[in-house]
Amino acid sequence: MKAYLQTILKNALDKISPEPVETDIIIEKPRTPEHGDAATNLAMTLAGVLRMPPRKIAEQLIANLEYDSNKIKDVEIAGPGFINFRYADNWIFDQLGEVIKLGSEYGKTTGNAGKKMQVEFVSANPTGPLTVGHGRNAVLGDTIARLLEWTGAEVDREYYFNNAGRQMRVLGESVRARYLQLLGEEAELPEGGYEGAYIADIAETLLEKHGDSLRDSKPEDTVFKQAAEEAIFADIRNTLDRMNIRMNQFFNENSLYEDKSIEKVVSRLREKGLVYDKDGAVWFKTTEFGKEKDTVLIKSTGEPTYRLPDIAYHISKLDRGYDLCIDIFGADHIATYPDVVSALKALGYDTSRIDVQVYQFVTIVKDGQPFKMSTRKANFVTLDELMNEVGSDVTRFFFLMRTPGTHLEFDIAEAKEAGEKNPVFYLQYAHARIHSIMQKAAEEYDMKTAPDLSLLTHESEIALMKQVFQFPDAITLASEHREPHRLITYMNEISGHFHKFYHDCRIMGEDAPIARARIGLLQATQTTLANGLRILGISAPEHM
RNA sequence: GCGCCCGUAGCUCAACCGGAUAGAGCAACUGCCUUCUAAGCAGUAGGUUUCAGGUUCGAGUCCUGACGGGCGUACCA
Structure with missing residues (x-):
C-alpha cells in the first residue's frame, strides 16, 4: 500500500510539475485516526521547490491523482498541507484474507532478497562466562540478524575471538594455580589472575582427568589454557543456546596470523606509503585520515595491537x-573502527559494505548502587543467573525494548521482581488468549467455511485489522534502522488493539457468520503476534 | 583538554529524513469479572522535552553555547 501511494503521488507530481522533481515521498501513519490511515507531507516539502503554498500544491496533486477506488476510499487535505488517505473497505477485507493465507510467512519482504549478509556479535574472549553486560550485544546482534532474514537476506552469525593474547595466558596460569592448590601445593594466582569460582571448577576437572600428573608442569604449558578455553566456550555456547542464539561460525583471530593475512595487510599499507617504522614500532599514518596522532600497528615487542588483526579480519x-x-560494538569500541575503515578504504575496498552499529553501555544497578563488573575479579552477574531468575524471554525482551543508542539502566532487583509486571507478558498474553478462544470456538463453529470478513465493522475490529497490516512496515523500519525496539513498539500497539477488541467484541454465543468473521480476524492477529515474537526470539505461549 | 554518545511525566522508556494535540509501562487514584484467560479494558492525574540562543511555514528531532551523565582519547583488548 505504501508503495502504491508513492507511485500514484509520483504520477500526479509529474503532471503538475513543469520539470521532473527528485524527491522521496514519505508515507506515514498519522498519530490520530481522524487524520486517516496514511498521510504524506509531500506538498509541504515541495513548497520551496515549486514556489507555491503547500495547500495549493496539495489541491493540484489531488486533482491529478488517479487512484483505484477499490484501494482508496477517500483523499483529503488537512492542516498545513498534509494529504490524508483512507483505505477502501474492500481492500481491507482482501488484505485480511491475504494475511490468513500467508500464515507463518506473513511479514516477510523481499527488500534484501538475494543478499548475503553477516552479523558479527558477542565476540567476547573466552575468559569467563557471559555476563549481563554482554547481553545487550548478544540479543541485539541476533535480533538484527533475524530482522534481516525476514527482509529476504541470507545472514551468517559470526563470533570473533582471540585465544592467544595476554589475557588468555593469565587465564591458563590461574587455572594452574588452582590445580596446584588442589594438590595441596603452595601456589598463588598470578598478577591480575582470574578469581572466579569457575576457574577452580576447571582445575577440578583437570584433576579428575589427569590426576596429579601435571604437578611438575610449567606455567607456560598450554594444557591449562586449553582446558579453560574449552570449558568456557562450552559454557558460552550453552548460554547463547538458552537465549535462542546459534552462531554459524566462531572465527579465531589466530587464523589471520597462520594464513599470513596480517603480514599482507602491513605490506599492502606500506606499499601505499601509509606505514612507517619509528622507535622500533610500526605505525599507521592515521593523521592522513584526519586523526591527531598516528597509530601503532605493531609494538616494539613485535606484538601487533588489536587494530591490525581487526583490519585483516574485515578484509577477510x-x-x-x-x-x-x-x-x-559497545560504546568502548567507538574510537577504533574509523581506523579500520580508513585502512580498508586505502586498500581499495568498498567500505559501504561495512556497517558498524554502536550501542550504549548498560549500567548495572545492584542493591540500589551502580555496579562495576570485572571478569577478572569475578564481580559479575551472569546471563545464566539472570535467565534462571526470569527466563530467556524476559531477558531478551529487556535488552530489546530500548533504543540501542541510549544508555540502559538494568536494575537486577527490578528485573528479578519483574514477574507479573513484565511488559513481555502483555504480548504473550494476547497470543495465549487467542489460542484459548480458538480452541473453544473450534468446538462450536464450523471453521472450514470461508469467513465473510466484510462483517467486521466494529470500531475495534477495524482498528485491529489496520494494525495487523502495519506489520511488514514495522519489520522494514526496524531492520533498516537496525533497531529491534521499533518492532517491540509495534507489538505493543497490536497487543493493545487486540485486548481492546477482546473486551468489546465476543465470539462465543454470537451468530455463526459474525463469529466466523471474528475468528478470521483472530487468526490473522495471532499469526502476526506469533511471527513478531519469532523475530524477537521470544516464545509465543499457548497457555499462561 | 579534545572527540563520540546521551539528557523527554515521580521511575524506566517511545516518538518512523524536521510534521498535525509529545505517547506507553510502572507507581497513585476511580470504575469494569454469574458470560471466550482481570498477566486484561475504560478513565483521572502527572510535561516550559536540562537550560539559553539560532535556522523555518513548522523543532523533542537540525546548528551554536552552557550544565549534567557515559565512553573513548595507550607501543591495553
Missing part, C-alpha cells in the same frame, strides 16, 4: 563475498 569478511557486514 569482505573477501568472503558478503554484500553487507554488520558489526555490533
